[in-house]
Amino acid sequence: MFYITYVLEISAFLTGLIFLQRVRPVIYRTVIIVLLLSVVNEGLAHYKIYQQWNVSKHIFYNSFFLIELAIFSLIFYKALQDRAYQKKILTVAVAGMIAVVVAIVTNGFVPFNPFLIDAVIISIIFQAGLYLYLRNAGQKVYDLTADPLFWFSSGVILVNVFLLLAVNAIFIDAFKADSMSKSIISTLNTIGNLVYYAFIIISMLCSFRSPRLAGT
Amino acid sequence: MLISITQTGWYLIGATGLFLIIFVVFLLFYYKVQIRQNDFMFKEEQMRFHYQEQLLKTQLEIQEQTLKTISQEIHDNIGQALTLAKLNLNTMLPVNEPSLESKILNSKELVSKAITDLRDLSHSLDTDYVQEMGLQRAIEYELERIQKSEVANAVMEVEGSSYRLSKQKELILFRITQEAFTNSLKHGEPKTIRVNIKYAANGLSLIISDDGKGMDLLEVTSPNAGVGTRNMQSRADMIGASISFNSSPGNGTSISIVLPLENNKDAR
Numbered sequence: 001m002f003y004i005t006y007v008l009e010i011s012a013f014l015t016g017l018i019f020l021q022r023v024r025p026v027i028y029r030t031v032i033i034v035l036l037l038s039v040v041n042e043g044l045a046h047y048k049i050y051q052q053w054n055v056s057k058h059i060f061y062n063s064f065f066l067i068e069l070a071i072f073s074l075i076f077y078k079a080l081q082d083r084a085y086q087k088k089i090l091t092v093a094v095a096g097m098i099a100v101v102v103a104i105v106t107n108g109f110v111p112f113n114p115f116l117i118d119a120v121i122i123s124i125i126f127q128a129g130l131y132l133y134l135r136n137a138g139q140k141v142y143d144l145t146a147d148p149l150f151w152f153s154s155g156v157i158l159v160n161v162f163l164l165l166a167v168n169a170i171f172i173d174a175f176k177a178d179s180m181s182k183s184i185i186s187t188l189n190t191i192g193n194l195v196y197y198a199f200i201i202i203s204m205l206c207s208f209r210s211p212r213l214a215g216t
Numbered sequence: 217m218l219i220s221i222t223q224t225g226w227y228l229i230g231a232t233g234l235f236l237i238i239f240v241v242f243l244l245f246y247y248k249v250q251i252r253q254n255d256f257m258f259k260e261e262q263m264r265f266h267y268q269e270q271l272l273k274t275q276l277e278i279q280e281q282t283l284k285t286i287s288q289e290i291h292d293n294i295g296q297a298l299t300l301a302k303l304n305l306n307t308m309l310p311v312n313e314p315s316l317e318s319k320i321l322n323s324k325e326l327v328s329k330a331i332t333d334l335r336d337l338s339h340s341l342d343t344d345y346v347q348e349m350g351l352q353r354a355i356e357y358e359l360e361r362i363q364k365s366e367v368a369n370a371v372m373e374v375e376g377s378s379y380r381l382s383k384q385k386e387l388i389l390f391r392i393t394q395e396a397f398t399n400s401l402k403h404g405e406p407k408t409i410r411v412n413i414k415y416a417a418n419g420l421s422l423i424i425s426d427d428g429k430g431m432d433l434l435e436v437t438s439p440n441a442g443v444g445t446r447n448m449q450s451r452a453d454m455i456g457a458s459i460s461f462n463s464s465p466g467n468g469t470s471i472s473i474v475l476p477l478e479n480n481k482d483a484r
Contacts, residue, residue, distance in 0.1 A: 132245060141256045142249050154242070161238055165231045174224045181224040185231075 001190050006042060008197040013039050015204045022208035027078035028148060030071050031200065037064050058111035065120040069096055072124050072156065076131045079149050085134040089127055096123020117167050121160045128153035128160075148207035155199030162192030272450055280343045280387070287341035290334050298334070302327045336361050340394070343387060351386040352378055355393055355411055362409060367401055368426075369408040376415030381475070385455045389422060389473065392448045392459070396424040396471050399444050404428025404469060419477045425470040430463045 013035040016023065023029050041057075041064050044050055050057040073093035077086050099119035107113050132153050136142045144150045166189045169175045175182060221229070305324045311317045339345045340361065346354045352374065359370035380386070393411065400406055406428030414421040445461065452459035452473060463469035 136245070136249050136252070141253050143253070144246065144249055157238065157242075161235060165227075165234075169227065172223050172227055174222055175227070178222075178224045181228060184228060188231075 001187075002046060005190055005193045005197070006039075006046070008194055008201075009035070009039055009042065012197040012200040012204075015201050019204050019208060023204055024148065024207045025079050027075050028152070028203075028207065030075060031152070034068050034071050035200070037067060056111035058113075062111075062113060062116060065117055066100065069093070069100070069120045069123060073127060075149070075152075076127045080131065080134055080138070082134075082138055085138060088130060088134065092123060092126045092130060096120060096126075099123065114167050114170060118164065121164045121167070125157055125160045125164075128156040146206060148203035151199040151203035151206065155196035155203075158199075159192040159196035162188045165189075269454065272454055276388070276391075276451070276454070283341040284343050287338045287345075290338040290341075295331060295334055295338070298327050298331045302331065336364075346390050347383045347387055350380055351389055352413060354386075354390050355413070358394060358397060359409070359411065362397065362401070368406050371408060371410045373410070373412045374415075375413070378413075378415050381420065385475065388451050388455050389420075389457070389475070392451050392471075392473060393422070393424055395444060395448050400424075400426045400428055400469065403431065406468070417477070420475045422473040422475075423470060424473075425468060427468045430465050430467045430469055432465055433461055433463055 013032065016029070016032040016035060020029060020032065041060055044060070045057045050060065073089065073096070077089045077093065080086055080089060096119055099122075100116055103113055103115035103119050107115060131149060135147065135149070162185075166185050169182070169185050175185075302324060305320055305327065308320050309317065311320065336357075340354070340358055349357065356372055359372050362368055363370040381389070397409065400409055404426050406426035409424070409426045412421075412423040412425075414423075448471070449459055455475065457473050457475040459474075460472045461469070462472070
């Protein structure tokens with residue numbers, strides 16, 4: 001299952017790289033950085049390179065989540081050109097960052113900090129949801145499927161909801177012993193990832209087919 | 217039998233619930249966007265339709281104004297000039313030379329005919345005159361002109377008790393009929409032109425037919441064809457009437473116009 005997700009992840013990255021100049025809105029091109037980091041991180045973790053280096057993979061994952069929050073916030077912020085809408089996205093992003101700081105301060109620099117991941121995930125979910133809501137509110141006609149960020153936001157919401165469930169499952173002791181439940185959560189997480197990367201590919205492809213709605 | 221749900225089970229139930237809530241919210245969002253999009257497209261379509269209607273109305277108003285101006289010019293200038301010419305010819309008589317007198321009398325007759333023809337033409341172009349006469353009388357008048365010209369026989373049939381429509385509708389129906397006559401005489405070489413008006417409770421039916429050469433409907437209704445049939449169609453659309461053409465080479469032409477009752481509410 002890992003390989004299918006990983007291949008799709010690499011495909012999303014390559015699609016972004018190939019169509020880099022044509023991806024709209026321009027700020028959305030930064031998602032390629034997130035995809036690159038994700039590909040590298042997943043690869044190193046899966047092939048146990050971090051173990052060979054004697055470092056915890058969670059440190060890299062934590063860093064990845066922080067970069068992801070920053071980049072996604074920037075994408076949603078810039079994609080909405082209305083100042084009032086930008087302020088709303090900024091508020092959610094800043095709230096997420098404050099929550100991240102609180103998570104670090106209260107738990108210290110531990111390798112695996114679920115509160116930090118929760119803060120990042122919830123902030124991203126809210127930003128994606130808010131983006132969709134504001135985009136619809138700000139346009140007379142919102143052609144959903146022609147907006148690359150519709151696909152991106154939908155994928156982001158789905159993958160992060162499943163990730164939220166997977167991360168918080170560790171708070172339940174019974175989960176560690178229940179292989180079936182673990183398997184369900186893991187499968188859901190994989191499905192979320194598959195949909196997420198597939199949606200990113202679609203968003204890249206539709207972004208230059210419908211530049212009218214993509215903005216700048 | 218009681219089923220005990222473990223902590224893990226509750227978590228999964230909660231997770232499923234959360235997922236379902238997000239899914240439903242997403243569906244509602246999608247539905248709302250679609251509704252809004254459809255609403256916008258509907259309004260846009262309505263605006264386009266309204267714009268086309270206004271454009272057509274303006275075109276027809278301009279056309280009517282032009283016809284009226286031409287009608288006045290014919291009546292006031294050409295008509296007056298011809299009348300003067302006729303009077304001048306009268307003053308020449310009598311003359312001593314019989315051949316010259318015959319020529320003057322002949323010219324006087326020709327000028328008289330020209331005056332009558334021009335007066336008839338002036339009347340049929342004049343919007344106010346047509347509206348005053350009413351649809352049926354105006355069509356009869358046109359048929360009389362055709363009959364007098366001896367180009368074709370003209371027959372009028374009326375069924376049901378006649379009633380008047382609004383001035384605008386009568387004028388538009390009259391202009392369609394005129395266009396049909398012009399097309400028939402210009403291209404069809406008919407022996408007879410027939411008009412059938414049927415006043416029914418559910419609406420007015422007007423059939424203009426001839427026994428001329430007929431035409432290939434595919435050709436005349438194609439986008440590259442002339443504006444005659446398109447004009448008739450646009451005019452009929454404007455008053456909510458349906459128009460149909462029935463013709464084939466060698467079999468004459470029949471144009472049927474039906475104005476339903478709901479579109480006759482402003483009938484006088």
